[in-house]
Amino acid sequence: MLDDYRYHHSLCVAKEAVRLVKKYGGDEQKAYIAGILHDILKNTPLSDQLHWIKKSGIIFDSIQLASPPIWHGFAASAFIKEELQIADEDILLAVRYHTTGRAGMTHLEKIIYMADMTSADRSYKDVDAMRKKVNKNLDEALLDSLKFSVSSLAKKGLPIPYDTIMAYNELCVAKREESN
Numbered sequence: 001m002l003d004d005y006r007y008h009h010s011l012c013v014a015k016e017a018v019r020l021v022k023k024y025g026g027d028e029q030k031a032y033i034a035g036i037l038h039d040i041l042k043n044t045p046l047s048d049q050l051h052w053i054k055k056s057g058i059i060f061d062s063i064q065l066a067s068p069p070i071w072h073g074f075a076a077s078a079f080i081k082e083e084l085q086i087a088d089e090d091i092l093l094a095v096r097y098h099t100t101g102r103a104g105m106t107h108l109e110k111i112i113y114m115a116d117m118t119s120a121d122r123s124y125k126d127v128d129a130m131r132k133k134v135n136k137n138l139d140e141a142l143l144d145s146l147k148f149s150v151s152s153l154a155k156k157g158l159p160i161p162y163d164t165i166m167a168y169n170e171l172c173v174a175k176r177e178e179s180n
């Protein structure tokens with residue numbers, strides 16, 4: 001189901017998610033499970049991802065439909081619910097929104113989103129700076145990650161999912177209110 005690269009990445013995300021839970025609180029077992037399963041359909045053909053999304057009753061808007069890289073999270077939450085009988089809403093949401101984020105993210109959603117950015121296997125240019133940020137403040141690291149996501153999608157001329165914009169706006173406003 002997963003190639004070696006993605007399997008290794010999933011193990012690293014699960015480990016990083018548990019590390020973040022030890023630091024910021026939460027349920028270690030849920031963090032491990034969500035981390036290991038978050039990309040379970042990443043190597044699955046897009047047509048099959050869409051099948052799981054439709055089967056679960058999710059109705060995508062036009063921006064989500066035009067953003068195939070986000071489909072695997074939505075598909076994975078439907079797949080693990082039906083095929084692995086995972087009923088825990090916290091885990092399902094963390095898997096579902098791990099690429100887009102959304103307004104009102106739960107603590108576990110934030111942990112998994114950031115674990116995906118700072119897991120040991122990541123090697124993008126600013127990853128060490130992001131690791132320092134996540135060790136200092138979970139919400140600020142999340143805001144910076146979303147900022148990167150919004151600006152890099154815009155630079156590439158790609159649509160930005162509504163959930164991502166709303167996640168960014170929410171954290172941005174909260175930060176401004178905190179500093180006033």
Ligand SMILES: Nc1ncnc2c1ncn2[C@@H]1O[C@H](COP(=O)(O)OP(=O)(O)OP(=O)(O)OP(=O)(O)OC[C@H]2O[C@@H](n3cnc4c(N)ncnc43)[C@H](O)[C@@H]2O)[C@@H](O)[C@H]1O
Pocket residue numbers: 067069070099100101116117122123124125126127130144145148149153159160161164
């Ligand atoms: N909200 C959203 N809406 C629509 N499309 C979206 C989206 N978020 C991501 N995407 C798109 O989804 C695709 C894949 O995203 P993912 O699913 O997150 O990435 P991946 O395949 O696991 O890793 P990738 O090969 O991109 O690895 P990298 O280490 O470079 O990168 C690993 C992660 O670190 C982020 N990253 C890279 N450089 C960064 C930096 N300098 N600062 C902060 N984050 C950075 C990347 O965005 C990536 O998520 C990308 O095409 C992306 O544009």
